[in-house]
Amino acid sequence: MSQTLEKLCELHKHRVILHRLKEKARTTTVAITAKKKLVVRLKAELDRLAGTRKSGQAALDRKELEARSLQEKINKFRQQLNEAKTNKEYQALQNEIKFTGIEKARIEDQVLAEMDKIEKQAGDLDRAKAAAAQAEQELASLEAEKAAEVEALQGDIRKAERDCADLAREIPSEAMQQYDRVASRHEEDALCPVLVEGEGNGDAAYSCGGCYMRLTENVYVKLRGNHDELLTCPTCTRILFLEP
Ligand SMILES: [Zn+2]
Numbered sequence: 023m024s025q026t027l028e029k030l031c032e033l034h035k036h037r038v039i040l041h042r043l044k045e046k047a048r049t050t051t052v053a054i055t056a057k058k059k060l061v062v063r064l065k066a067e068l069d070r071l072a073g074t075r076k077s078g079q080a081a082l083d084r085k086e087l088e089a090r091s092l093q094e095k096i097n098k099f100r101q102q103l104n105e106a107k108t109n110k111e112y113q114a115l116q117n118e119i120k121f122t123g124i125e126k127a128r129i130e131d132q133v134l135a136e137m138d139k140i141e142k143q144a145g146d147l148d149r150a151k152a153a154a155a156q157a158e159q160e161l162a163s164l165e166a167e168k169a170a171e172v173e174a175l176q177g178d179i180r181k182a183e184r185d186c187a188d189l190a191r192e193i194p195s196e197a198m199q200q201y202d203r204v205a206s207r208h209e210e211d212a213l214c215p216v217l218v219e220g221e222g223n224g225d226a227a228y229s230c231g232g233c234y235m236r237l238t239e240n241v242y243v244k245l246r247g248n249h250d251e252l253l254t255c256p257t258c259t260r261i262l263f264l265e266p
Pocket residue numbers: 230231232233234235255256257258259260
């Protein structure tokens with residue numbers, strides 16, 4: 023095998039390690055990311071419910087004030103009733119008291135309805151508060167639990183990145199570019215061994231270890247001959263090598 027290919031195989035091993043470390047770091051933090059999103063959502067819901075509760079209280083206050091002023095009106099009419107001079111005046115005041123009483127009863131029904139609404143809103147708000155607090159607590163313990171693991175992974179990733187950079191410097195840039203092109207499509211399988219069947223009985227068959235399509239004997243011969251050019255599978259474009 024050519025030196026370039028040998029070094030590329032070594033680099034590829036480290037690139038696979040790096041790729042797996044990054045994937046592990048991503049899955050380790052995925053639960054934290056999801057919990058953070060949940061906390062944001064629950065807090066927004068909490069704000070919305072607090073706003074509803076506040077406007078509900080304001081509506082109740084208005085209705086109670088209205089009911090109180092109608093009662094004051096009735097009291098005033100009753101006082102005037104005692105001072106009525108004519109029967110007609112007395113009758114008119116009686117009517118006022120009656121209709122104001124009906125209006126007051128209507129408003130009082132509305133007060134009760136608003137109170138029911140507020141009670142429900144307060145319950146919703148309490149539940150939302152508890153849910154947000156619980157999610158925040160879970161997020162904090164998740165972060166604490168994963169902190170050491172994430173830090174260790176980040177250290178391993180930095181080391182793997184340094185190893186990859188060191189190895190890449192020893193590989194001709196043309197070969198590196200070709201490798202990067204293939205790696206962008208095949209990632210961990212950018213390099214594939216040539217599979218050999220029936221060698222030694224004069225009837226050997228060669229195939230690509232990535233896509234299993236047949237390869238010509240010429241590819242195998244070239245790889246054994248230490249040619250410096252990189253050889254790729256004509257079907258899947260993966261870079262081929264011979265397993266020692
Ligand atoms: Zn192939």
